[in-house]
Every structure is written in C-alpha cells, then in structure tokens.
Amino acid sequence: xxxVTQSQPEMSVQEAETVTLSCTYDTSESNYxxxxxxxxxxxxxxxVIRQEAYxxxxxxxxRFSVNFQKAAKSFSLKISDxxxxxxxxxxxxxMKPEVGDDMRFGAGTRLTVKP
Amino acid sequence: xxxxxxxxxxxxxxxxEKVFLECVQDMxxxxxxxxxxxxxxxxxxxxxxxxxxxxxxGDIPEGYSVSREKxxxxxxxxxxxxxNQTSMYLCASSLRSGVWYFGPGTRLTVL
Numbered sequence: 264x265x266x267v268t269q270s271q272p273e274m275s276v277q278e279a280e281t282v283t284l285s286c287t288y289d290t291s292e293s294n295y296x297x298x299x300x301x302x303x304x305x306x307x308x309x310x311v312i313r314q315e316a317y318x319x320x321x322x323x324x325x326r327f328s329v330n331f332q333k334a335a336k337s338f339s340l341k342i343s344d345x346x347x348x349x350x351x352x353x354x355x356x357x358m359k360p361e362v363g364d365d366m367r368f369g370a371g372t373r374l375t376v377k378p
Numbered sequence: 379x380x381x382x383x384x385x386x387x388x389x390x391x392x393x394x395e396k397v398f399l400e401c402v403q404d405m406x407x408x409x410x411x412x413x414x415x416x417x418x419x420x421x422x423x424x425x426x427x428x429x430x431x432x433x434x435x436g437d438i439p440e441g442y443s444v445s446r447e448k449x450x451x452x453x454x455x456x457x458x459x460x461x462n463q464t465s466m467y468l469c470a471s472s473l474r475s476g477v478w479y480f481g482p483g484t485r486l487t488v489l
Contacts, residue, residue: 267420269420272418305482306466306482307480307483308470308480310477313477365411365423365426365436366411366421366423366470367423368413368420369420370419370420371420
C-alpha cells in the first residue's frame with residue numbers, strides 16, 4: 264500500500280518570506296498523481312497544486328511550486344511571498360489513476376504565517 | 379460550480395445511538411468517498427463507492443457502514459456510536475481520474 268509522510272507537524276514563516284513543506288511517499292507504481300491540499304480554518308479542502316508522475320517538469324501555480332524528485336520519492340511544496348491567508352493545514356496526497364482508486368494523505372503540516 | 383454538501387457541520391450524539399452522515403454532490407460524479415480526519419493522522423479512508431450500490435472498504439471500516447442508493451448521495455452510518463468515533467468526517471467526490479471535490483466536513487462528537 265502507498266504511504267505518504269509529512270515529517271513537519273508545524274511550521275511558521277514571516278509574511279512575504281518563502282517556506283518549503285516536505286513530503287515523501289512510498290510506492291512501487293510508475294504512474295500516479297501527487298497533490299498538495301490546503302485546509303484553512305473554514306475546513307474546506309482546497310487543491311493547491313497537482314503533479315503527474317510522468318511529467319518531469321515541476322508544477323507551478325502562482326506563488327506555489329513543487330520540487331518533484333521521482334527517484335527519491337519526494338514532493339515538496341514551496342510557498343513564495345507568504346501571505347496571512349496562507350495560514351492553514353497543508354496535506355500532501357497520492358493517487359493512482361485507476362477506476363475507483365482512492366487518495367492517500369499524509370498527516371498534515373500546520374503552517375502559520377506571522378505578520 | 380461543483381458542490382459537495384454534507385448534512386451537518388456539527389453533530390453531537392450519545393454513545394450507542396445510530397448516526398447518519400449524508401453527503402450529496404451535484405455533478406454526476408461516479409466516485410464518492412468518506413474519510414475521517416484526526417490530528418496527527420491526516421485523512422484516513424473509511425469507505426468509498428465507484429458506482430450506485432457499489433461500495434468498497436477503506437483502511438478503517440470497522441464500526442461504519444455506507445449506503446449509495448442514488449448516484450448523488452453517499453451516506454455514512456455509525457450503527458452504534460462510540461466515543462472513539464468522535465472526529466471530523468469529510469466526504470469527497472470525483473470523476474474517474476478527475477479532480478476531487480470535498481465537502482465542508484462534519485465535526486461529530488459522541489458523548
């Protein structure tokens with residue numbers, strides 16, 4: 264079974280600075296998807312970024328980018344120019360693209376952006 | 379706009395009660411999922427369904443059952459609620475290999 268590990272339970276960053284959240288995963292699959300989700304205090308899960316394993320280019324969405332190292336099974340999230348609204352729980356997740364397959368989540372990292 | 383709704387944001391029940399958590403999606407998604415979220419454990423899969431009347435056990439199905447009589451509705455049932463089922467419950471839906479959408483969560487407290 265696939266496992267996802269987030270080794271940083273909590274992190275903090277000053278507003279406007281850059282922070283990197285770590286994620287590693289374990290799988291024997293070659294084709295899969297990786298995700299970062301944000302869960303603010305409202306509890307609504309919001310997709311931050313998605314990466315297909317067959318794509319070598321790292322995904323980017325505005326201030327959010329990933330460092331995808333397939334051989335090392337590492338998928339870190341970099342948040343640039345941190346904003347107060349980035350304060351949230353961040354979950355790394357793994358999914359195989361098969362019928363009915365589910366998503367596996369890490370334990371989460373609680374990020375606090377300080378003014 | 380895709381919407382996944384859950385019947386309650388907060389719920390308080392007593393030990394031994396039968397509890398129903400409802401999830402409804404309005405985008406004709408085949409797949410629906412129930413997770414529970416606990417601090418330090420992330421989201422753990424309870425059950426999922428990839429079609430009407432189909433259900434599959436996830437990692438922690440004990441003490442739970444599900445029902446999917448209609449495509450848009452996926453119900454999670456706690457047959458006899460216990461205090462260790464106090465948690466946040468999240469529902470999600472998706473098309474096959476598509477984007478996932480999550481409900482707002484139900485925070486259940488069992489006294």
